Amino acid sequence: MDEPSLITSAQRGDLDSFNSLVLHYQDMVFNTALRILGDEDRAADASQEAFISAFRAIKSYRGGSFKAWLLRTVTNACYDELRRQKRRPTTPLEPETEDGDEMDSPRWLADPSLTPAGQLEADELEHAIQHCLDALPTDFRAVVVMADIEGLDYTEVAAAVRAPLGTVKSRLARARLRLRECLQGFAELLPAAFRLNTEEAQA
């Protein structure tokens, strides 16, 4: 993918070029939105909104990391969604099993390479981490998602959240510490290596 030429074409209004960029980045955008919002449907809505906003604002892109620029629009879309959610709180509808019980781990999210027991553990751990992420302040959450889940470097994160490098470092350190404290409550779900560390820390 020739990213610079696609961006240039998109800046001239070529929607097909922009859609090529969408196809390339949509998984990253969706995953970021999912980890910030903690809800699949909202994350999908925010991702779509983010791409629409990005196309409309692409003329304002002046070089640098396109990934970071795109993640900034995603973060903004997520913040908007969170504000909306705060104004109109809703109860998410979980899919139900045949017996009518709520399904905690929807089948379509299952990883086929895992055994049922392994899948269950992985799902529970993921839920635990997501729960702890949701408990973080929004600014901290965005930083930790971009740095530790999406693997952006400090400079890219700073560009994405429009904050100084020092602020990013500080938010990331505090977010990691809070996550660690939160995850201590789910010690039985954590992998063995992490449990050992936990026990040592508690000793």
Place this chain on the structure above:
Amino acid sequence: MNQRDVEQLSSYLDGGLSPSDSARLKTRLASDLELASALDALRAARSLLRRMPHRRAPRNFLLTPKMVGKKPPLPRSYPVFRFATALATLLFGLSFLTNQVVSFGASAPAPAYGIGGGADAATEAPMLEMAPAATEPPAEPTPQAALLPSTVATPPAPTADQNRAMEQPASPKASGETIPATPRPLLTPWQTTFGLLALLGAASMLLIQKLAARKWRVK
């Protein structure tokens, strides 16, 4: 251990410290168990986050022209049609207004023609219908009269008595008669032309828009 230590540990974990800061921290870590434990905790949190499964987008987020409010590109001749339509509409409106003003000005001195003067043709019609029956066949209606609404009666041709009466220099006031108003067409030829041009222009613009949208969708 303070907040600054935590930030340093976090940066150290990501390799974000300068070599000198890194060496200093390593020395402290060797002797400070609490600091070493905090580093392990941060490392564990980071590794757990990195193990989070990467979810794929549930659908494609491709954009459509409608989503981004894009409109189909219009041909270069489109602005000409738009300008012509706007001009024709403007001229139609102006000529209509001018006619109204002129006819209003013309009807103002009408009272000089007799009692009840200034009334329009429609109000005079009943009086004209009450005129004595014509002994001669009515004259052929003029083309202008044909444009008048049916409520406006065509003045009958003057009878012999009336002709005689007209020859006498009697004042209109004294006889109490009124002069029939000249019938006016609803639209002048210019107004008709401008109106038709405006309609034609609007229809052409609509057609161009539809064709461009269809062509765009096919593409």
